[in-house]
Amino acid sequence: MNNSEKLMSAIAGVLNLSVDQISDNSDQDSLPGWDSLAMVNLIMELETLFNISFDILEIAEFKSVHIIKLFLENKGVIF
Amino acid sequence: MVFDMLPPMQWPSAMRHTIQKELESNTLGAVRKCLALIADLDGAMRGRPFKLGILRTFTVETMLDHLRLALSCIPCQPEMIFGELENIEQELFNQDSMFLASEPDMILILWRMEDLYPLLAWEADTMSVEQRRNAYEIMNSRIENIILSYRGVAPLFLSTFSVPELWKGRLHDFHRPFGVNEIVRRINLDLHEFASSGKISIFDFSHWISLNGSSAVFDLKMDLFARQPIAARSIYSFSAEIARLVTAIIKPQAKVLAIDLDHTLWGGVLGEDGISRLKIGNDYPGNIYRRIQQFVLSLKHRGVLLVLLSKNNLDDVEQAFDTLRDMPLKLEDFSIIKVNWKEKSQNLIEAARELNVGIDSFVFVDDQPFEREQMFFALPEVQVLSVGKDPLSIYTALLKCPSFDTVRISQEDITRAQDYQLQLFRKKLETSCSPDDFLKSLGLEAIIRPVDESSLQRAHQMLAKTNQFNLTTRRHSEAKLRKMIDMPGSILLTLSLSDRFGDQGIVGLCIVLKDQDTDSAELDSFLLSCRAIGRGAEDALWSSLLKKVSLMGFRQLKAAYYASPKNSQVSNLLDRWGMKRVHENSHGVEYTLELPTKIDLPDWININEIS
Numbered sequence: 001m002n003n004s005e006k007l008m009s010a011i012a013g014v015l016n017l018s019v020d021q022i023s024d025n026s027d028q029d030s031l032p033g034w035d036s037l038a039m040v041n042l043i044m045e046l047e048t049l050f051n052i053s054f055d056i057l058e059i060a061e062f063k064s065v066h067i068i069k070l071f072l073e074n075k076g077v078i079f
Numbered sequence: 080m081v082f083d084m085l086p087p088m089q090w091p092s093a094m095r096h097t098i099q100k101e102l103e104s105n106t107l108g109a110v111r112k113c114l115a116l117i118a119d120l121d122g123a124m125r126g127r128p129f130k131l132g133i134l135r136t137f138t139v140e141t142m143l144d145h146l147r148l149a150l151s152c153i154p155c156q157p158e159m160i161f162g163e164l165e166n167i168e169q170e171l172f173n174q175d176s177m178f179l180a181s182e183p184d185m186i187l188i189l190w191r192m193e194d195l196y197p198l199l200a201w202e203a204d205t206m207s208v209e210q211r212r213n214a215y216e217i218m219n220s221r222i223e224n225i226i227l228s229y230r231g232v233a234p235l236f237l238s239t240f241s242v243p244e245l246w247k248g249r250l251h252d253f254h255r256p257f258g259v260n261e262i263v264r265r266i267n268l269d270l271h272e273f274a275s276s277g278k279i280s281i282f283d284f285s286h287w288i289s290l291n292g293s294s295a296v297f298d299l300k301m302d303l304f305a306r307q308p309i310a311a312r313s314i315y316s317f318s319a320e321i322a323r324l325v326t327a328i329i330k331p332q333a334k335v336l337a338i339d340l341d342h343t344l345w346g347g348v349l350g351e352d353g354i355s356r357l358k359i360g361n362d363y364p365g366n367i368y369r370r371i372q373q374f375v376l377s378l379k380h381r382g383v384l385l386v387l388l389s390k391n392n393l394d395d396v397e398q399a400f401d402t403l404r405d406m407p408l409k410l411e412d413f414s415i416i417k418v419n420w421k422e423k424s425q426n427l428i429e430a431a432r433e434l435n436v437g438i439d440s441f442v443f444v445d446d447q448p449f450e451r452e453q454m455f456f457a458l459p460e461v462q463v464l465s466v467g468k469d470p471l472s473i474y475t476a477l478l479k480c481p482s483f484d485t486v487r488i489s490q491e492d493i494t495r496a497q498d499y500q501l502q503l504f505r506k507k508l509e510t511s512c513s514p515d516d517f518l519k520s521l522g523l524e525a526i527i528r529p530v531d532e533s534s535l536q537r538a539h540q541m542l543a544k545t546n547q548f549n550l551t552t553r554r555h556s557e558a559k560l561r562k563m564i565d566m567p568g569s570i571l572l573t574l575s576l577s578d579r580f581g582d583q584g585i586v587g588l589c590i591v592l593k594d595q596d597t598d599s600a601e602l603d604s605f606l607l608s609c610r611a612i613g614r615g616a617e618d619a620l621w622s623s624l625l626k627k628v629s630l631m632g633f634r635q636l637k638a639a640y641y642a643s644p645k646n647s648q649v650s651n652l653l654d655r656w657g658m659k660r661v662h663e664n665s666h667g668v669e670y671t672l673e674l675p676t677k678i679d680l681p682d683w684i685n686i687n688e689i690s
Contacts, residue, residue: 014108016111040141040305040307043304044107045106045108048104048312049106
């Protein structure tokens with residue numbers, strides 16, 4: 001599984017959706033179940049999976065797959 | 080000690096391996112995968128339903144699936160009910176609260192000083208000594224108030240406190256009166272004192288933190304972002320610690336430890352090395368085995384019976400125990416000694432029969448993989464402890480085994496092994512003379528009295544553990560028992576039995592409740608400890624019960640026998656006592672009896688009724 005698949009799979013897992021429902025264009029508005037609780041779970045899941053720690057102010061911006069990818073790349077994750 | 084919370088051995092081994100592997104990743108995805116696997120299991124393997132109610136001052140929703148998984152592995156079918164954030168007293172004491180209406184089986188309160196008394200948690204430096212002392216007293220009163228006001232039926236667990244981040248390790252806080260560190264220690268001490276009184280129990284949050292260190296288990300970022308203080312990597316461990324508490328409540332404690340001798344309780348093989356070359360003593364490596372023996376002995380003092388299963392010559396073993404006088408364990412500490420060359424599983428079956436306990440209440444420890452495999456193959460209900468090749472692994476496996484966990488230890492627990500010894504003397508006497516002479520020679524004395532504060536714990540324990548001589552197998556909590564005592568028209572009686580060999584303590588319990596709608600008396604529970612069967616004790620208890628029920632003015636007593644896998648021996652007890660069958664189906668039989676009436680009492684028991 002490459003990092004992109006890892007990310008999509010993680011988001012799908014947290015939101016209880018199937019992987020094909022997640023795309024690079026998905027965001028908080030387009031995916032059902034992406035509420036504040038899911039947000040917390042998602043941040044923790046990504047930090048565990050990619051072994052990184054996001055900055056405290058960054059996490060407020062995690063509203064779309066695209067942005068999450070940018071922040072992950074910032075932490076050294078290669079897509 | 081980090082306890083081993085493993086999935087039940089009854090589950091398919093492939094599933095157990097998958098679960099253990101998945102949990103290594105510490106991800107939510109893995110937890111949900113495991114939950115999906117468990118959902119497909121046969122209902123019978125998933126245990127009974129259990130509602131855990133959590134009142135809290137921080138976010139626990141993120142832990143929901145982890146909690147579900149940890150509890151499912153007990154096994155049980157868990158349902159989690161969370162109270163509104165910050166609302167502790169409101170949820171606990173408001174009769175209309177949805178939390179209480181959901182009738183949780185257990186209530187756990189998770190709280191932090193940061194949430195209960197933020198001024199103290201953040202601004203202690205701006206407060207004077209008197210103000211800090213006052214803050215401590217306010218917190219203490221609040222907790223005391225909760226405990227005194229709690230009238231619920233479910234057991235209540237209060238979590239201990241941890242020192243807020245700001246004050247951990249602060250030198251100046253250590254060195255002043257009523258510093259925050261001191262206050263947390265005082266509050267936790269108060270909680271332990273309250274727990275000793277029996278009204279509440281403790282979830283030692285502070286202890287769990289110390290297992291991994293606060294820097295590892297807390298996540299300041301998520302605490303600030305979402306008031307979710309537990310780090311992702313520790314959420315499952317936290318859930319497992321809570322599951323350990325639930326286990327102690329719903330799973331009966333293992334009753335027997337069946338243990339091997341060579342390379343387990345001493346280093347070496349008796350038959351090959353001889354007594355002088357066995358390793359057991361105060362110096363290495365004998366001290367490892369000494370530790371194991373000390374732990375095994377402590378189990379006996381907690382009410383676990385010991386069975387020795389060793390492939391050896393009995394004479395050699397007796398001589399060894401006689402010669403090696405410095406060992407913590409003596410041969411007399413074992414309730415059953417099976418030293419022979421038969422298969423250990425065969426010996427275990429015999430031991431179970433002699434002790435009158437189920438095979439599923441045994442834990443088996445042996446250094447030999449062959450013996451462990453053979454036991455697991457022959458008797459899958461026995462819990463076989465997984466150990467490695469060296470004795471240290473045996474010691475740690477015993478320490479980490481949650482099967483011996485119990486929330487409280489009763490007087491009957493402490494004397495259980497000794498009681499069993501006396502049972503043997505009784506049995507010997509029984510076989511040496513006629514049944515009537517035997518019973519008369521025992522000099523049986525029964526004391527029947529109402530359940531009160533001093534006998535409440537034992538009554539609860541009997542309800543939790545008695546399987547065979549139990550008409551209805553109802554497992555009431557301590558709090559429920561307290562409620563029953565206060566109900567109008569209720570009768571709760573204990574029977575204590577003693578004979579010339581000794582006092583067996585409380586061995587019988589019965590509960591009659593008044594049906595508020597029909598004004599009739601209904602038998603809720605009637606049980607006898609298996610060591611008191613066959614002596615007429617049940618007749619004595621029934622007779623006293625009938626007297627009391629009649630005296631209270633009831634004209635009719637209703638009762639029932641509900642069949643369980645273990646209580647067939649009492650299936651016609653109520654018929655024997657002249658009750659009339661009114662309804663029968665596959666679950667059991669319902670009976671009724673016109674009052675007043677009485678039964679014939681055996682003449683060999685002296686009965687003392689205390690009101």
